[in-house]
Amino acid sequence: MTIHDITTSRRAFLAGTGLVIGVAIAPKFLSAARTGVPAGGAGDLKPMNAFVKIGTDDTVTVLSKHIEFGQGPFTGLATLVAEELDADWSQMRAVHSPTDNKIYANLAFGLQGTGGSSSIANAYEQMRKAGATARAMLVAAAAEEWKVPAAEITVEKGRMKHAGSGKESGFGAFADMASRQTPPADPKLKDPKDFVLIGTDLPKLDTREKTNGAAIFTLDIMPDGLLTAVVAHPKHFGAVVKSFDDTDARKVMGVVDIRQIPQGIAVYGENTFAALKGRDELRIDWDLSKAETRSSAELAAEYIRHFDKPGLEATNTGDVAQAFQQPGLQTVEAQIVFPFLAHAPMEPLDAVFIKAADGSVDIYNGAQFPGFDQQVAAKILSLDETKVRVNTQLAGGSFGRKAQFGSPYMQEAASVYAAIGGDRPLKHMWTREDDIQGGFYRPMYAHKMRGAVDAKGRITAWEQIIVGQSIMAKADLDSTSVEGASNLPYRIPNLKVTSHNVTLPIPPLWWRSVGHTHTGFAVETFVDELLTRVGRDPVEGRLALLDAASRHAGVLRKAAEMADWGVTLPEGRARGVAVVESFGSFVAQVADVSVGADGAPRVHKVWCAVDCGVAVNPNIIKAQMEGGIGYGLGAVLFDAVTLDKGGRIMQSNFHDYRSIRINEMPDVSVEIIKSTEKPTGVGEPGVPPIGPAVANAWRKLTDAPVRQLPIVSIMSS
Amino acid sequence: MVTFTLNGKTRTFDGDPETPLLWVIRDFEKLTGTKYGCGVAQCGACTVHLDGMPRRSCITPIAMIDGSDVITIEGIAGKEAEAVQTAWAGLDVPQCGYCQSGQIMSAVALLQMVPKPTDDEIDGAMTGNLCRCATYHRIRAAIHNAANAMEG
Numbered sequence: 001m002t003i004h005d006i007t008t009s010r011r012a013f014l015a016g017t018g019l020v021i022g023v024a025i026a027p028k029f030l031s032a033a034r035t036g037v038p039a040g041g042a043g044d045l046k047p048m049n050a051f052v053k054i055g056t057d058d059t060v061t062v063l064s065k066h067i068e069f070g071q072g073p074f075t076g077l078a079t080l081v082a083e084e085l086d087a088d089w090s091q092m093r094a095v096h097s098p099t100d101n102k103i104y105a106n107l108a109f110g111l112q113g114t115g116g117s118s119s120i121a122n123a124y125e126q127m128r129k130a131g132a133t134a135r136a137m138l139v140a141a142a143a144e145e146w147k148v149p150a151a152e153i154t155v156e157k158g159r160m161k162h163a164g165s166g167k168e169s170g171f172g173a174f175a176d177m178a179s180r181q182t183p184p185a186d187p188k189l190k191d192p193k194d195f196v197l198i199g200t201d202l203p204k205l206d207t208r209e210k211t212n213g214a215a216i217f218t219l220d221i222m223p224d225g226l227l228t229a230v231v232a233h234p235k236h237f238g239a240v241v242k243s244f245d246d247t248d249a250r251k252v253m254g255v256v257d258i259r260q261i262p263q264g265i266a267v268y269g270e271n272t273f274a275a276l277k278g279r280d281e282l283r284i285d286w287d288l289s290k291a292e293t294r295s296s297a298e299l300a301a302e303y304i305r306h307f308d309k310p311g312l313e314a315t316n317t318g319d320v321a322q323a324f325q326q327p328g329l330q331t332v333e334a335q336i337v338f339p340f341l342a343h344a345p346m347e348p349l350d351a352v353f354i355k356a357a358d359g360s361v362d363i364y365n366g367a368q369f370p371g372f373d374q375q376v377a378a379k380i381l382s383l384d385e386t387k388v389r390v391n392t393q394l395a396g397g398s399f400g401r402k403a404q405f406g407s408p409y410m411q412e413a414a415s416v417y418a419a420i421g422g423d424r425p426l427k428h429m430w431t432r433e434d435d436i437q438g439g440f441y442r443p444m445y446a447h448k449m450r451g452a453v454d455a456k457g458r459i460t461a462w463e464q465i466i467v468g469q470s471i472m473a474k475a476d477l478d479s480t481s482v483e484g485a486s487n488l489p490y491r492i493p494n495l496k497v498t499s500h501n502v503t504l505p506i507p508p509l510w511w512r513s514v515g516h517t518h519t520g521f522a523v524e525t526f527v528d529e530l531l532t533r534v535g536r537d538p539v540e541g542r543l544a545l546l547d548a549a550s551r552h553a554g555v556l557r558k559a560a561e562m563a564d565w566g567v568t569l570p571e572g573r574a575r576g577v578a579v580v581e582s583f584g585s586f587v588a589q590v591a592d593v594s595v596g597a598d599g600a601p602r603v604h605k606v607w608c609a610v611d612c613g614v615a616v617n618p619n620i621i622k623a624q625m626e627g628g629i630g631y632g633l634g635a636v637l638f639d640a641v642t643l644d645k646g647g648r649i650m651q652s653n654f655h656d657y658r659s660i661r662i663n664e665m666p667d668v669s670v671e672i673i674k675s676t677e678k679p680t681g682v683g684e685p686g687v688p689p690i691g692p693a694v695a696n697a698w699r700k701l702t703d704a705p706v707r708q709l710p711i712v713s714i715m716s717s
Numbered sequence: 718m719v720t721f722t723l724n725g726k727t728r729t730f731d732g733d734p735e736t737p738l739l740w741v742i743r744d745f746e747k748l749t750g751t752k753y754g755c756g757v758a759q760c761g762a763c764t765v766h767l768d769g770m771p772r773r774s775c776i777t778p779i780a781m782i783d784g785s786d787v788i789t790i791e792g793i794a795g796k797e798a799e800a801v802q803t804a805w806a807g808l809d810v811p812q813c814g815y816c817q818s819g820q821i822m823s824a825v826a827l828l829q830m831v832p833k834p835t836d837d838e839i840d841g842a843m844t845g846n847l848c849r850c851a852t853y854h855r856i857r858a859a860i861h862n863a864a865n866a867m868e869g
């Protein structure tokens with residue numbers, strides 16, 4: 001098996017020699033160079049371990065099985081390797097691993113993929129072992145050469161030393177020799193108290209090339225002879241092409257061809273603008289007979305009708321019906337409707353196809369599930385899977401968008417490539433309009449909640465009904481619809497949570513923090529409302545419902561302490577709090593909010609406490625909290641994808657699918673709880689608390705609970 | 718035929734005169750640091766310096782820039798650029814990195830005009846640059862750091 005690898009010119013030094021701890025990795029380095037054109041020679045297979053390569057120039061390259069789209073696996077995984085290898089941080093590098101569903105499986109999924117904030121958690125021991133293995137092989141090689149016992153060799157900051165003989169060397173000189181050593185079966189890992197790199201703010205490995213324009217993303221791959229293609233898509237979900245007229249489109253300078261594919265009409269250009277201009281000139285008649293033609297308002301009304309029907313039971317403890325009958329309780333009811341949300345990663349979806357002389361095809365894309373991409377493309381291109389190589393590229397964000405079972409995006413891209421045939425390389429790209437209108441949204445959901453609280457703030461009964469699409473396409477209970485609701489952290493003796501799966505022609509998908517995007521909001525605004533109804537303080541009241549020793553309570557106390565919760569606030573300011581566990585990490589946030597000049601919430605400051613076990617790189621954890629807060633806040637304040645009467649998608653670009661901007665970004669302080677628990681992820685868990693924290697402050701400011709999102713939609717309706 | 722300078726070199730273009738500068742830079746000149754994010758002047762990913770001023774290259778037809786001087790992320794130099802890039806690295810500002818060329822082009826232009834910007838001036842200069850990873854908090858801090866470094 002030949003597996004290509006791609007690297008930027010900056011990393012071309014890795015070519016050829018050195019210790020390749022990697023199974024079945026041909027040292028066939030393709031020089032991406034400035035144009036991204038792969039080129040280079042083949043080499044021998046080195047059947048060793050899969051994650052570490054050591055260069056004769058002393059560099060250590062970690063092959064990241066997880067895609068780097070800003071959440072930091074390059075740096076995080078390299079830290080784990082460097083720790084056990086006793087490497088110096090300055091010698092560490094990282095690249096994407098090749099595609100292999102076995103060798104590079106996410107240990108949480110069983111196939112290669114990035115998601116569920118799992119990168120560090122699933123790789124924690126695996127990467128440390130890869131580093132420890134490489135260290136043992138280097139030491140064994142040095143021991144052999146120096147003729148001293150391996151046990152007498154020490155390693156520190158990338159230098160191997162033997163005190164007795166005075167011998168000393170870097171790794172590079174022993175890379176070749178080490179590569180021929182037998183890897184130890186069970187390398188010993190460090191006691192966490194001896195960590196020197198894990199837990200420190202190491203500079204990120206990918207920062208420099210992301211500040212000088214050198215970082216290569218999929219869109220930047222420009223081989224000679226490249227064709228660029230865009231596809232005209234329908235404005236209604238489920239619509240298909242009835243007929244089309246491409247007479248004018250074909251007249252556009254630089255338009256090469258136009259083909260119908262299952263997803264729409266593909267326009268191929270000599271350059272991007274030609275393809276875009278050609279697409280604008282198409283006249284297409286769409287068949288709407290199977291399309292979604294209801295409006296968002298009609299869909300919401302339909303969702304709400306489900307509340308009265310029996311649902312799928314997610315949890316049912318105690319006796320909710322009976323608990324609501326008890327005297328002396330205050331009862332609160334709420335109904336909240338959540339809109340569709342687009343992920344809108346900064347780089348819209350794209351892929352590049354390059355045919356090799358032997359007819360095999362290299363695909364370059366931001367592959368979050370590369371194995372699926374490979375399978376799907378091979379099928380559509382009528383090639384054996386071994387003839388399709390998926391080369392994962394840096395991606396301009398994802399937020400869940402690129403993690404798709406069955407790779408529907410790749411189905412389109414490969415169809416575009418297959419439809420034109422020929423030998424020219426092809427880039428398929430989505431425009432921002434394709435992205436906002438392309439579906440695979442965080443689904444729309446409707447929640448109905450009923451709760452009872454006694455005078456002391458004890459919540460005695462809680463009933464919650466959740467209606468929406470099943471992301472996992474399930475007929476029965478979908479845990480991603482109810483996560484965060486069915487497993488409430490609060491002590492509530494009578495709890496019933498049910499859900500209803502709705503089927504629509506609008507494809508659903510996970511969106512940064514999945515079910516917690518809506519359950520976190522519903523639960524944390526509702527618990528806040530119940531507590532304040534009986535005069536309980538939102539922090540004290542929550543703590544009284546939590547185990548004092550729980551990690552929920554730990555982050556909640558910390559965030560309250562950071563914010564100096566309870567301090568007298570200036571006129572016109574209010575604070576809201578929320579605490580949510582997602583993907584095994586615990587996050588509490590306090591938001592300081594006022595009514596802005598435009599009447600919308602103005603969030604001045606957010607205090608955030610996070611407990612994610614061992615903090616591998618505190619700086620990245622903080623960055624993910626800041627980013628999660630900004631991403632979540634933008635959506636809660638501004639964002640919805642809506643369908644008008646007749647089902648047409650109403651938003652198309654950043655002017656009407658708003659993103660938070662720098663002037664709307666609050667100041668953020670983050671503190672990380674010290675912990676010896678195994679590390680858990682941070683890519684998603686920063687998102688869920690911000691919405692309810694802001695909404696809880698907003699309720700104090702306006703006396704009106706937030707029952708509809710985004711918040712700006714309440715003000716305009 | 719359009720003639721302009723790109724990072725100090727004279728270039729010509731004789732394709733479709735409506736072609737936005739963004740696609741000339743990327744597809745014809747193969748300089749890929751300048752990014753596409755929206756195509757309608759809403760995100761700033763395509764920001765370049767046109768005759769010294771920040772400009773959204775996605776809505777700038779090539780015919781409009783005949784005789785102009787274009788600088789992209791690959792061509793920026795000078796003390797502001799150095800201070801900004803150093804400050805960006807110091808705070809590890811980029812996450813996915815896709816918006817960052819545009820952010821840096823806007824920040825450098827700001828510091829060239831206002832060496833010591835206030836928060837309001839930063840807002841004014843940077844609101845056109847979206848970052849879906851929401852690195853804004855660090856962008857602001859990095860601009861202040863760059864301004865301080867230039868002063869010192």
Ligand code: FES
Pocket residue numbers: 752753754755756757758759760761762763764773774775776
């Ligand atoms: S691509 Fe030009 S502003 Fe978005």
Ligand code: FES
Pocket residue numbers: 070346396397811812813814815816817847848849850851852
């Ligand atoms: S760093 Fe990802 S969009 Fe800004």
